Structure formats: structure tokens, C-alpha cells
Amino acid sequence: MKKALPLKGGSAGLRHGTKSPKELESVLKQYFGYSEFRGRQLEAIEAVLSGRDCFCLMPTGGGKSMCYQIPALVKTGVVLVISPLIALMENQVSSLKSKGIPAEFLSSTQTTANKNKIHEDLDSGNPSLKLLYVTPELVATSGFKAKLTKLHNRGLLGLVAIDEAHCISTWGHDFRPSYRKISSLRKQFPDIPILALTATAVPKVQKDVISSLSLQNPVILKASFNRPNIFYEVRYKDLLDDVYSDISNLLKSSGNVCSIIYCLERAACDDLTMHLAQQGISSAAYHAGLNSKVRTTVLDDWLSSRTQVVVATVAFGGALFIYWLYSSFQGIDRQDVRIVCHFNLPKSMESFYQESGRAGRDQQPSRSVLYYGLEDRRRMEFILRNSSSRKQQPSSSSTELSEKTLADFSQIVDYCESSSCRRKKIIESFGEKVQPTLCQRTCDACKHPNQVSSRLEDLRRVPNCRFNKISPVFKSSSVDPKHFDTEFWNREDDVSISDEDISDSDDEEEAVSNIAISKLPSKGGFEARLDALERAENAYNQANGQTKPQGGNLVDKKSISQTLRDASRKRLSGALGQAKLRLGDLLFAEEASATHLETECFKKYQKVGKTFYNSQIAATVRWLSSSTSDQIHGRLEALTNQTTEAGAATSSPCIISDALGKAEKPAEATVSQELAKTELSDEFAKTMASTENMEPSRMSPPEKTIDEEARRDGAIGTMDLPKIPSFREFMSQKGRDRATSSSRAESQPRGIPRKAGPVISKEGTTGTSKKMKL
Numbered sequence: 144m145k146k147a148l149p150l151k152g153g154s155a156g157l158r159h160g161t162k163s164p165k166e167l168e169s170v171l172k173q174y175f176g177y178s179e180f181r182g183r184q185l186e187a188i189e190a191v192l193s194g195r196d197c198f199c200l201m202p203t204g205g206g207k208s209m210c211y212q213i214p215a216l217v218k219t220g221v222v223l224v225i226s227p228l229i230a231l232m233e234n235q236v237s238s239l240k241s242k243g244i245p246a247e248f249l250s251s252t253q254t255t256a257n258k259n260k261i262h263e264d265l266d267s268g269n270p271s272l273k274l275l276y277v278t279p280e281l282v283a284t285s286g287f288k289a290k291l292t293k294l295h296n297r298g299l300l301g302l303v304a305i306d307e308a309h310c311i312s313t314w315g316h317d318f319r320p321s322y323r324k325i326s327s328l329r330k331q332f333p334d335i336p337i338l339a340l341t342a343t344a345v346p347k348v349q350k351d352v353i354s355s356l357s358l359q360n361p362v363i364l365k366a367s368f369n370r371p372n373i374f375y376e377v378r379y380k381d382l383l384d385d386v387y388s389d390i391s392n393l394l395k396s397s398g399n400v401c402s403i404i405y406c407l408e409r410a411a412c413d414d415l416t417m418h419l420a421q422q423g424i425s426s427a428a429y430h431a432g433l434n435s436k437v438r439t440t441v442l443d444d445w446l447s448s449r450t451q452v453v454v455a456t457v458a459f460g461g462a463l464f465i466y467w468l469y470s471s472f473q474g475i476d477r478q479d480v481r482i483v484c485h486f487n488l489p490k491s492m493e494s495f496y497q498e499s500g501r502a503g504r505d506q507q508p509s510r511s512v513l514y515y516g517l518e519d520r521r522r523m524e525f526i527l528r529n530s531s532s533r534k535q536q537p538s539s540s541s542t543e544l545s546e547k548t549l550a551d552f553s554q555i556v557d558y559c560e561s562s563s564c565r566r567k568k569i570i571e572s573f574g575e576k577v578q579p580t581l582c583q584r585t586c587d588a589c590k591h592p593n594q595v596s597s598r599l600e601d602l603r604r605v606p607n608c609r610f611n612k613i614s615p616v617f618k619s620s621s622v623d624p625k626h627f628d629t630e631f632w633n634r635e636d637d638v639s640i641s642d643e644d645i646s647d648s649d650d651e652e653e654a655v656s657n658i659a660i661s662k663l664p665s666k667g668g669f670e671a672r673l674d675a676l677e678r679a680e681n682a683y684n685q686a687n688g689q690t691k692p693q694g695g696n697l698v699d700k701k702s703i704s705q706t707l708r709d710a711s712r713k714r715l716s717g718a719l720g721q722a723k724l725r726l727g728d729l730l731f732a733e734e735a736s737a738t739h740l741e742t743e744c745f746k747k748y749q750k751v752g753k754t755f756y757n758s759q760i761a762a763t764v765r766w767l768s769s770s771t772s773d774q775i776h777g778r779l780e781a782l783t784n785q786t787t788e789a790g791a792a793t794s795s796p797c798i799i800s801d802a803l804g805k806a807e808k809p810a811e812a813t814v815s816q817e818l819a820k821t822e823l824s825d826e827f828a829k830t831m832a833s834t835e836n837m838e839p840s841r842m843s844p845p846e847k848t849i850d851e852e853a854r855r856d857g858a859i860g861t862m863d864l865p866k867i868p869s870f871r872e873f874m875s876q877k878g879r880d881r882a883t884s885s886s887r888a889e890s891q892p893r894g895i896p897r898k899a900g901p902v903i904s905k906e907g908t909t910g911t912s913k914k915m916k917l
């Protein structure tokens with residue numbers, strides 16, 4: 144039987160069973176270099192070592208990981224850690240390995256050889272592994288369950304630790320359905336202690352987590368939510384001359400400190416990154432529109448201080464976007480983040496606490512700065528109202544949920560619109576009592592009360608301000624959706640891209656179908672969400688003067704207005720400018736190139752409508768943010784050639800010089816490939832336009848257009864972009880796929896190949912043969 148890991152320096156001999164606090168402290172010192180336990184770490188460690196279940200609520204950066212890492216070092220067997228995000232697991236595993244602690248993770252990003260090695264080790268009589276990190280999706284597979292059973296039968300399963308345990312609760316802000324399935328572990332291994340850890344759990348979530356996991360008489364440990372080393376501040380966008388300058392000045396005046404900026408949308412990330420770069424601030428965007436390689440590089444550069452600022456999206460935990468939330472650096476450990484900015488309003492106090500909690504994990508003075516804008520508030524209100532349409536379901540719990548969403552949002556609005564202590568507001572929102580003397584001028588409202596009050600007065604005078612202290616948001620008149628041309632409607636690719644963040648495969652097919660199922664709510668829920676989103680989409684389209692024909696087909700040839708086209712050209716031109724900044728060696732005329740790219744998008748989607756057109760513009764912007772000089776030059780050159788050949792009006796060459804040899808004419812095959820793809824998408828557009836009652840499978844874009852990441856990586860080619868279906872179409876497709884996979888029905892939709900649908904990367908590789916279809 145596997146023994147506890149010997150202490151370094153030969154001082155082996157910790158007994159299995161009870162350990163004195165001194166012995167535990169010496170392990171802490173030897174492996175982690177810390178001289179004492181923090182907060183309630185020791186109590187949690189002692190609880191699980193004595194075989195008790197434990198629910199551990201400690202603040203962000205409080206050191207929760209230690210509560211299972213120390214037991215792994217002193218206990219016999221392997222500690223299983225269930226964690227929501229691959230990046231988080233990678234980060235912890237590499238940190239543990241660097242300390243000589245045998246840890247591994249199993250995920251789709253591991254090579255097969257690595258995975259085999261891990262499995263061999265687990266199957267051996269004497270595994271060397273002490274910690275094994277997995278996602279809840281993998282735990283749900285029967286193959287992995289069988290593996291755990293074998294390990295348990297040999298007395299080698301030491302502890303099950305569930306990190307970010309609030310994800311298990313439907314009341315938690317990051318609810319993730321697959322987390323629910325973890326509850327089966329309690330029945331399966333009744334004698335193994337379970338440790339649930341979270342930083343954000345209001346009493347309702349705590350109860351839900353404990354009962355969902357069937358924790359038996361657990362030790363409940365709660366530390367204060369207070370983060371005394373973080374200074375909290377709100378800045379009012381509507382009162383600033385230039386928010387970009389303000390944020391640049393903030394970063395510059397703080398020195399070259401490590402920072403995170405959260406934005407609601409990718410375009411905002413890209414824009415802000417460009418502005419920061421222009422101000423000489425080293426920054427990088429991090430969002431789902433970037434392929435996994437780029438994201439890994441951005442994360443690595445930031446973790447290793449090569450990049451000062453990361454500008455990341457924060458999707459909200461509504462119907463479909465919960466997964467991306469995990470990429471907002473939840474649990475990622477860089478201790479010296481000095482500034483966390485929210486460029487847009489978070490959706491709740493819990494999200495704000497989690498995100499701002501990335502600051503000062505080394506307990507050193509740090510800042511949280513929230514940029515509050517009335518427009519942002521209206522956008523978020525609109526989005527939440529529409530994604531909360533579940534309240535129209537008869538079920539009372541759905542009503543409660545939607546009310547909770549709105550009440551949560553109201554709390555963060557109140558945080559911004561009030562002149563009272565920010566710290567108190569945060570802590571009290573978690574149900575904790577606060578001493579009046581707690582803050583000690585460590586928020587702007589306590590430090591500069593007059594300034595904050597006068598700013599709030601000024602804010603009230605902003606035209607159209609519906610600022611209302613008593614009921615800040617929900618007495619406001621209805622929101623005009625025409626302001627909200629947000630990514631919200633074009634987030635389909637987030638869903639598929641985030642698969643690679645969370646997916647696992649040991650038991651490939653099963654894992655994949657589990658993901659497909661777990662990512663979508665139950666049938667009723669799915670339909671309700673689809674309805675809600677459709678309603679919202681309709682409202683949006685109506686507000687923009689679009690009509691939705693009876694057949695349900697979102698086709699309106701006139702729907703892509705000249706104003707939208709101009710705005711898109713501007714956006715592309717900005718993205719080209721940013722690509723120039725990023726790559727340095729691009730040689731093209733920005734305006735002409737933007738025109739070519741926009742025309743390409745327009746040509747492909749004018750018959751289909753605005754949603755597709757917007758998606759294609761967004762995809763092009765993302766493509767520009769992650770492509771190489773050669774890829775961009777190749778594409779622009781090909782476009783110029785196409786329009787010149789076709790005698791188009793806009794035939795001015797994009798490429799202004801080939802001095803660096805970057806602007807060579809693309810190979811014949813590449814041009815014809817591109818033309819073929821244009822034809823293909825036109826064909827697709829026709830199909831779209833002529834389909835009355837849209838058959839979901841028919842709405843899938845042609846299969847060869849889906850594999851965006853493979854293209855980005857150069858495996859398929861570099862010139863085409865994915866055609867992204869509208870929200871409704873995507874969801875219909877997902878629903879159908881889900882129904883198909885859950886019933887394991889063999890029958891196929893009329894004439895449609897089974898494999899049409901989004902793709903997830905199996906091995907983190909790019910070849911089509913290694914892709915699995917949901």
C-alpha cells in the first residue's frame with residue numbers, strides 16, 4: 144500500500160492517522176516554505192485527516208488549496224481534486240510539481256502518452272501520484288468512476304476535494320450542472336472524507352452545497368469575507384472626459400504593476416488593449432475568441448510577468464455562458480496582482496467579489512477599481528432581464544431564480560450608486576455582520592466621503608440618468624434594446640470554444656456526450672431558455688426595424704444598414720490597427736483593407752441577415768487578433784485579387800508594399816479555395832433564406848466551415864472564417880444534438896450527416912481527424 148510522501152531531507156516517519164499541528168506545520172514549511180497556517184487552514188486539514196467531511200468557506204486568496212494539499216502529503220493514497228477549469232488545474236499542478244510534489248491532471252489538453260502514464264500509475268499497486276486534478280465532467284463518466292472504485296478498493300483514495308464548490312448550487316453564481324453529478328461520489332465511497340471549498344457562498348448556497356453533496360455531519364468552517372488589503376473604489380464613466388485615458392493613467396501612476404481588467408465583451412477587451420498599447424502599457428486581451436494556443440501564451444506571459452495587464456472578458460452566468468466565467472481567472476494563482484479593474488459593471492456582488500479578489504493574494508496592499516457607467520447598467524439590466532425570462536415558467540423556483548438574478552444585480556448597482564462604505568456593502572452582501580470601525584478609510588467612500596457624494600450628485604444630473612437610490616434599477620423604465628448590439632447574441636462560439644476549457648476524455652465518447660448533456664439544461668429548461676432568448680432576439684430585431692417572417696426565418700435583405708456597415712468597417716479598421724501594433728511588420732492600407740474585409744462579410748451574409756453578418760464581422764475581428772502576418776497578408780492579397788478579377792469598385796490594393804516579403808501573392812490553390820468557400824457560403828445563405836420552418840440540422844453551417852481553431856493553427860488553411868449561426872439556430876441544433884445523444888437514437892435528420900455540429904478538440908490538437916463532434 145502506498146505510504147505518505149516522505150518529508151524532504153529524510154525526516155520521514157509521519158504516522159498515518161492523527162498528526163500534531165507541529166508535524167503539519169513542518170510539512171507546510173518543508174514543501175511550501177510558509178511558517179504557519181493561515182485562517183482556518185489547520186482546522187480544515189485536521190478535520191479531513193480525522194475522516195470528517197468538511198465545508199470550508201474562506202475568502203479569495205485565503206489559501207483553500209492548502210487544505211487538501213497538506214492532507215495529500217501526509218495521508219496514504221491519492222487525493223482527488225475536482226476543479227472547474229483546465230487552466231486552473233494546470234496552474235496548480237505545475238506549481239506543485241515545481242515543489243517536488245507528485246501531482247497530475249487529466250484533461251483533453253493532455254497528450255495521450257501523458258494520460259496513459261497517469262492511468263498506469265493509478266493502476267499500479269503503488270501509485271506515485273499524491274494529487275489528481277479532474278473536472279466534474281470526467282468524474283461523471285463510468286470509465287473514470289470504475290477507475291476510482293478500483294483505487295478505493297485498494298485503499299488508495301485518500302480524500303475527495305471539491306474546489307469552487309459553489310458551482311454545485313443552482314443558487315451559486317457560477318452554477319454548473321455537471322457539478323451536481325459529483326454527489327454520487329458520497330454514495331460510491333461512503334468512507335472517504337469530502338472537502339468542499341469555496342470563497343463565495345451565501346447561506347442559501349452553503350446549505351445547498353452541503354445537502355447536494357450529502358456531507359455527513361460536516362465540520363463547517365467559515366472565515367470572514369473581508370479582504371483588508373484591498374482598497375475599493377468606484378469611478379464614474381459618465382463623469383470622465385476619457386475613460387481610456389483615466390484607466391491608462393491609473394495603471395501608469397501605479398507603476399509597472401501586475402493588473403487584470405475585466406470587460407463584458409471581447410470587442411471592449413480588444414479596444415482597450417489597443418488603447419493601452421498606444422500608451423506604452425504592456426497588455427494583452429484574453430477571451431474566448433482567441434484560440435487555446437494564444438490564450439495559453441497570454442496567460443503564460445502574464446503569469447511570468449512578461450505582460451503587465453491582462454484584459455479579459457467576464458461572461459455572465461446566465462443561460463449559456465456559465466462556462467466562460469471560469470476563464471476569468473477564477474482561482475488562478477498570481478499572488479501579486481496589484482490592481483483589478485472592472486471596465487464594465489459585473490452582474491452581481493458575488494461575481495465582483497470573486498473577480499476583485501484576484502487582487503493582493505499575497506496580502507499586500509492592492510486596489511479594486513470599478514468603472515461604473517449608466518449605459519453599462521442599462522446594458523446589463525437588459526441582458527439580465529431577457530436571460531431571466533425563465534420567470535415566466537410556472538415553477539416557483541424559476542421565479543425565485545430570476546428574482547435572485549435581479550436582486551443580485553441590484554446589490555452591485557447599489558454598491559456603485561451609494562456613498563456609504565464599499566467594504567461594508569461587500570461583506571454584508573454575504574450575510575456577515577460588520578463592525579462600524581472595520582474599514583478604516585480603505586475605500587473611497589470612507590477615505591473621501593465628500594468627493595464621492597459630490598460625484599454621485601453630478602451623476603444624478605447626467606441627462607437621462609435614471610439613478611434612483613431607493614430602488615436603483617428595477618423601477619427604471621424599460622430598456623431600449625436598440626442600444627444593445629452586444630456579443631450576447633453572438634456567443635455561440637464561446638460555448639464550443641469553452642469546451643476545451645472544461646472537457647475531459649478518458650472515456651471519450653461518454654465524456655463528450657456528458658458534456659453535451661450537462662452543458663444544456665433539462666428539456667423543459669432548454670426550451671424555456673430558447674424561448675426566452677428568442678423573445679429577446681425578437682425584441683432586439685423589432686427595435687432595429689427588422690421583421691421576423693412567420694416561418695420563423697430571420698431573413699431580411701435590407702436589414703444590414705449602411706450605418707451598420709460603416710460601423711463594421713470602423714471596427715475592422717481598428718482591429719487591423721491593433722494587428723499592426725501587435726505584429727509590427729504588417730504592410731497594408733488599413734481603410735482599404737477594412738473595406739475589403741467588410742465587403743466579404745457583407746457579400747456572404749446580405750441574404751441571411753444582420754445576425755450572421757455581425758457574427759462574421761466579430762469572427763473577422765477575432766481572427767485579426769490572433770493571426771500571423773503571413774495569414775493576414777495572404778487573406779488581404781487574395782481579397783484584393785478577387786475584387787480586381789471581378790471588376791469590383793473597391794479594387795484598390797490592400798497591400799502597400801512587399802518590402803518585407805510578406806505580401807507575396809498567395810498560391811493559386813489558396814485563392815480558388817477561398818472562392819469555393821464563398822460559393823459554399825452563398826449556397827448556405829440561399830438554403831437559409833428559402834427554408835420556411837427551419838430544420839435545425841439544415842441550419843448548421845457547412846461542416847468544413849466550423850473548425851475555426853484548426854484553421855487558425857494552420858491545419859486546414861488560413862483564409863476562411865467560420866459562418867456562425869444565429870443564436871436560435873445554434874440552440875436548436877444543440878437541442879437536437881442533445882436529444883440525439885441522450886436517447887442514443889440511431890435515426891438521423893432527413894439527409895443530414897450525423898456529424899454536422901460544433902466541434903470540440905479532443906487532444907488540444909488541430910487535425911480534423913482528432914476532432915470529436917457533439
Ligand SMILES: Nc1ncnc2c1ncn2[C@@H]1O[C@H](COP(=O)(O)OP(=O)(O)OP(=O)(O)O)[C@@H](O)[C@H]1O
Nearest residue numbers: 177179180181203204205206207208209342474476
Ligand atoms: N499558510 C500560508 N501562509 C502563506 N501563504 C499561504 C498560506 N497558505 C496558502 N498561501 C498562499 O496563498 C495564495 C493563495 O492560496 P490559494 O490559491 O489556495 O487561495 P484560494 O483560497 O484557493 O483562493 P481562490 O478562492 O481565489 O481560489 C497561494 O499563493 C498560496 O501559496
Ligand SMILES: [Mg+2]
Nearest residue numbers: 207208306474
Ligand atoms: Mg482556489
